[in-house]
Amino acid sequence: MIYFLRDKNNHSIIECSVYDNDLHTNVNIREYTMGLFDKVAEDKAAGLGYLDIGGKAMDWAMVISDLSEIRGRWWEGERDFGDWNNVDEFVNATFKEAAKKLELRLVTD
Numbered sequence: 001m002i003y004f005l006r007d008k009n010n011h012s013i014i015e016c017s018v019y020d021n022d023l024h025t026n027v028n029i030r031e032y033t034m035g036l037f038d039k040v041a042e043d044k045a046a047g048l049g050y051l052d053i054g055g056k057a058m059d060w061a062m063v064i065s066d067l068s069e070i071r072g073r074w075w076e077g078e079r080d081f082g083d084w085n086n087v088d089e090f091v092n093a094t095f096k097e098a099a100k101k102l103e104l105r106l107v108t109d
Contacts, residue, residue, distance in 0.1 A: 001088055003095045004107040005067075007035060013104060014067050016091050023071050023087055027064060036060055063098050070094060 003016045011031045017024050039056040048055040066073075074090055084090045092108075099106040 001091075002109045003091055004109070005095060005099055005102070005104040006107050007031065007104055010105075012107075014064055016067070016070060016095065018088050018091055021087055023074060023091060025068050025070055027068050032064055060102060063102055067094065067098055 001018050003018070004012045005014050006012050011034075012028055013031050013035055014025060014027045017026075036057060039060045040050045043050055043052065043055040043057050046055075050057045052058060070091065073094075074087055078090065082090060082093070084093060095106050098104070
């Protein structure tokens with residue numbers, strides 16, 4: 001299964017491939033950067049700096065960074081602490097939460 005987080009223009013920001021109980025992520029640097037620029041502009045319009053905690057730009061950077069490390073999170077223990085039965089359930093739950101927070105769409109293939 002492949003999980004994608006996509007923006008309103010259907011551009012993939014990050015994807016995670018799950019095969020045989022292992023996983024791999026890939027961040028599309030161009031789309032990530034364009035999304036970050038959009039979030040910085042939104043923060044600026046709201047009177048926030050681009051590094052302000054709670055701002056959309058900082059959330060964007062932190063969430064995508066965390067997702068890019070999802071393989072390590074799985075293998076370093078999170079597989080033992082959740083309500084999931086396998087890596088697919090973990091990735092699905094994690095990507096679903098991120099999609100909601102970042103106002104992206106979760107697409108699977």
